[in-house]
Amino acid sequence: xESSVLTLGKQICEVITHDKIITPKISEQERVNRxxxxxxxxxxxxxxxxxxxxxxxxxxxxxxxxxxxxxxxEILIKKVIAQAKKYHTNSLKNYILLKNTLFKDxxxxxxxxxxxxALDDFEDTVLEIEQIFFVLRKDDEFNSLLNSI
Amino acid sequence: xxxFFTQEFIDEVTLISKANSHSDxxxxxxxxxxNKNIDEIKNTGTKRLGGDPNKNPFLRKRIVTSNxxxxxxxxxxxxxxxxxxxxxxxxxxxxxxRRSGTNLTPEKQKELVKTFKENRxxxxxxxxxxxxxxxxxxxxxKEEIF
Numbered sequence: 001x002e003s004s005v006l007t008l009g010k011q012i013c014e015v016i017t018h019d020k021i022i023t024p025k026i027s028e029q030e031r032v033n034r035x036x037x038x039x040x041x042x043x044x045x046x047x048x049x050x051x052x053x054x055x056x057x058x059x060x061x062x063x064x065x066x067x068x069x070x071x072x073x074e075i076l077i078k079k080v081i082a083q084a085k086k087y088h089t090n091s092l093k094n095y096i097l098l099k100n101t102l103f104k105d106x107x108x109x110x111x112x113x114x115x116x117x118a119l120d121d122f123e124d125t126v127l128e129i130e131q132i133f134f135v136l137r138k139d140d141e142f143n144s145l146l147n148s149i
Numbered sequence: 150x151x152x153f154f155t156q157e158f159i160d161e162v163t164l165i166s167k168a169n170s171h172s173d174x175x176x177x178x179x180x181x182x183x184n185k186n187i188d189e190i191k192n193t194g195t196k197r198l199g200g201d202p203n204k205n206p207f208l209r210k211r212i213v214t215s216n217x218x219x220x221x222x223x224x225x226x227x228x229x230x231x232x233x234x235x236x237x238x239x240x241x242x243x244x245x246x247r248r249s250g251t252n253l254t255p256e257k258q259k260e261l262v263k264t265f266k267e268n269r270x271x272x273x274x275x276x277x278x279x280x281x282x283x284x285x286x287x288x289x290x291k292e293e294i295f
Contacts, residue, residue, distance in 0.1 A: 061196050065202050136199060142255065
């Protein structure tokens with residue numbers, strides 16, 4: 001095969017000239033849309049987590065309207081409270097992660113704040129339920145005061 | 150439904166309301182207590198600390214503040230007497246801010262029961278109502294309380 005500077009130069013030019021620019025598979029608009037979809041999906045997930053925490057709060061609040069009938073129920077409630085505290089600790093870690101990532105970038109700020117408020121209220125409720133069942137209602141002075149009314 | 154305050158409760162609300170962030174305390178009480186019926190008061194964010202749930206429960210209620218959204222709000226301690234259709238407000242503290250607090254200690258809660266009993270025995274509860282300017286007033290003298 002003839003090989004000269006001229007032919008090689010021509011071949012090189014041909015390759016360069018005919019090399020097509022690859023269009024990105026994802027256009028800039030699609031990229032933005034995908035990002036927005038991801039933010040919306042995250043927003044929905046955070047709202048769902050807040051709603052779960054609020055639901056738990058509501059269930060714990062309902063517990064306060066009942067009395068523990070026997071030691072079996074007492075053991076169950078102690079177990080539930082322990083689980084709730086663990087759940088709160090894990091959720092708080094989740095919140096911190098969200099705060100240090102998305103929140104910092106200004107994404108889902110309202111939802112993350114709402115999540116924290118729901119967690120704070122939940123913690124408050126769990127501690128109060130523990131106090132109601134295992135301190136207040138076991139306190140003879142408190143019970144005698146209530147009976148005097 | 151009749152709503153009663155203790156003097157201690159009035160003093161506490163007055164102190165709380167001095168902070169700009171809690172100047173809505175009276176409004177929040179109106180929204181959460183005065184504009185509700187007994188069942189609504191009982192069924193929204195309310196825990197029973199003690200007392201008979203069907204006759205005279207001693208309660209702690211979460212109040213959402215009217216101007217700061219969910220992040221703020223108050224914790225209200227009250228007593229409901231169904232057969233009298235009476236609600237007695239005993240203590241309140243904001244969730245956040247200088248006068249905020251977490252759950253009251255058992256000792257403080259016992260103190261509230263004693264305060265309730267004393268006021269009831271000595272007939273020193275102050276009956277309140279709303280006037281046409283949407284302000285809480287003494288039901289007898291018609292003087293604005295806050």
